[in-house]
Amino acid sequence: xxxxxxxxxxxxxxxxxxxxxxxxxxxxxxxxxxxxxxxxxxxxxxxxxxxxxxxxxxxxxxxxxxxxxxxxxxxxxxxxxxxxxxxxxxxxxxxxxxxxxxxxxxxxxxxxxxxxxxxxxxxxxxxxxxxxxxxxxxxxxxxxxxxxxxxxxxxxxxxxxxxxxxxxxxxxxxxxxxxxxxxxxxxxxxxxxxxxxxxxxxxxxxxxxxxxxxxxxxxxxxxxxxxxxxxxxxxxxxxxxxxxxxxxxxxxxxxxxxxxxxxxxxxxxxxxxxxxxxxxxxxxxxxxxxxxxxxxxxxxxxxxxxxxxxxxxxxxxxxxxxxxxxxxxxxxxxxxxxxxxxxxxxxxxxxxxxxxxxxxxxxxxxxxxxxxxxxxxxxxxxxxxxxxxxxxxxxxxxxxxxxxxxxxxx
Numbered sequence: 001x002x003x004x005x006x007x008x009x010x011x012x013x014x015x016x017x018x019x020x021x022x023x024x025x026x027x028x029x030x031x032x033x034x035x036x037x038x039x040x041x042x043x044x045x046x047x048x049x050x051x052x053x054x055x056x057x058x059x060x061x062x063x064x065x066x067x068x069x070x071x072x073x074x075x076x077x078x079x080x081x082x083x084x085x086x087x088x089x090x091x092x093x094x095x096x097x098x099x100x101x102x103x104x105x106x107x108x109x110x111x112x113x114x115x116x117x118x119x120x121x122x123x124x125x126x127x128x129x130x131x132x133x134x135x136x137x138x139x140x141x142x143x144x145x146x147x148x149x150x151x152x153x154x155x156x157x158x159x160x161x162x163x164x165x166x167x168x169x170x171x172x173x174x175x176x177x178x179x180x181x182x183x184x185x186x187x188x189x190x191x192x193x194x195x196x197x198x199x200x201x202x203x204x205x206x207x208x209x210x211x212x213x214x215x216x217x218x219x220x221x222x223x224x225x226x227x228x229x230x231x232x233x234x235x236x237x238x239x240x241x242x243x244x245x246x247x248x249x250x251x252x253x254x255x256x257x258x259x260x261x262x263x264x265x266x267x268x269x270x271x272x273x274x275x276x277x278x279x280x281x282x283x284x285x286x287x288x289x290x291x292x293x294x295x296x297x298x299x300x301x302x303x304x305x306x307x308x309x310x311x312x313x314x315x316x317x318x319x320x321x322x323x324x325x326x327x328x329x330x331x332x333x334x335x336x337x338x339x340x341x342x343x344x345x346x347x348x349x350x351x352x353x354x355x356x357x358x359x360x361x362x363x364x365x366x367x368x369x370x371x372x373x374x375x376x377x378x379x380x381x382x383x384x385x386x387x388x389x390x391x392x393x394x395x396x397x398x399x400x401x402x403x404x405x406x407x408x409x410x
Contacts (some may be wrong), residue, residue: 196287
């Protein structure tokens with residue numbers, strides 16, 4: 001008798017193409033068919049996560065964003081996978097994945113999923129501009145020193161000002177400041193961490209209402225409004241649009257998700273063969289540190305599924321070295337060390353050269369608290385009010401957000 005496995009996850013061509021192949025391959029050896037429901041992230045969160053819809057038995061597989069995993073685990077909406085993994089682990093588990101990947105599918109010591117898609121934020125830059133003899137000469141004449149890829153935010157700002165040429169449709173950088181609770185919040189976090197700041201201290205107390213937190217938000221504000229090195233359209237851009245802006249040749253540098261390097265590696269991109277990747281700058285201060293942010297999507301099994309054993313078998317199948325590479329080839333980002341080191345992948349997606357280094361050294365996670373969704377809304381409002389609508393100063397916005405966060409956690 002054929003079993004139907006019902007899947008729910010966000011719409012994304014890379015996911016959908018990869019899942020087509022992975023599910024077809026699995027069906028060759030199992031009497032199974034799949035039903036897929038690709039729904040926008042806000043809808044998934046509102047109806048299935050916040051609304052508890054995952055508990056009604058509709059779905060057998062859930063492609064869960066790591067931001068949500070603590071909350072859905074706390075609600076008992078996901079099936080723990082430790083017994084399945086202990087009896088029949090995924091290929092090369094756990095050594096086949098970086099610890100950072102395994103940590104993001106774990107909550108309170110229990111494993112709830114296997115990593116499926118990841119891509120930390122990295123630094124993207126126009127190598128052709130930095131290596132141009134004319135640009136190097138001009139920079140030395142203007143600043144009295146050599147032009148090089150910036151390692152600190154002070155250097156970044158200087159280089160961004162140099163390359164900002166609106167009349168030539170070129171900007172020093174681009175950011176995704178659209179208040180969608182995504183890159184606008186993540187960008188501020190990167191600036192906070194790279195200056196040595198934290199959202200919470202070791203005791204779990206709010207710690208971002210500090211000089212460092214304000215400085216991080218002020219710098220982000222100033223890129224658009226004071227220094228004008230990012231286009232005004234940045235205020236309306238989400239992450240994909242900013243990545244495409246860079247791939248279209250309109251920005252000299254950006255920090256953004258590594259997967260957007262794929263846009264620059266397309267042969268008809270104006271920056272094809274002209275872009276390179278590195279570490280995100282840090283504050284030029286003793287507490288400054290190179291850091292990055294990563295989130296992932298993990299394949300999980302809703303606790304209400306009547307087909308948990310078969311669903312786990314599919315997760316094992318999709319996480320093999322062969323299938324993880326398929327995830328990357330079809331346009332998403334595989335999570336295994338074998339994929340990150342694969343010569344074919346590295347030839348066609350040179351940004352993969354940075355993924356292992358970042359995921360095993362400087363990577364940071366979003367605050368792992370069950371109230372993260374509500375916290376994210378607070379931080380989104382903080383960035384919006386200071387950077388987009390400018391109804392509060394960065395200092396006022398940080399103080400307001402800190403007060404709301406304390407109230408939320410209480």
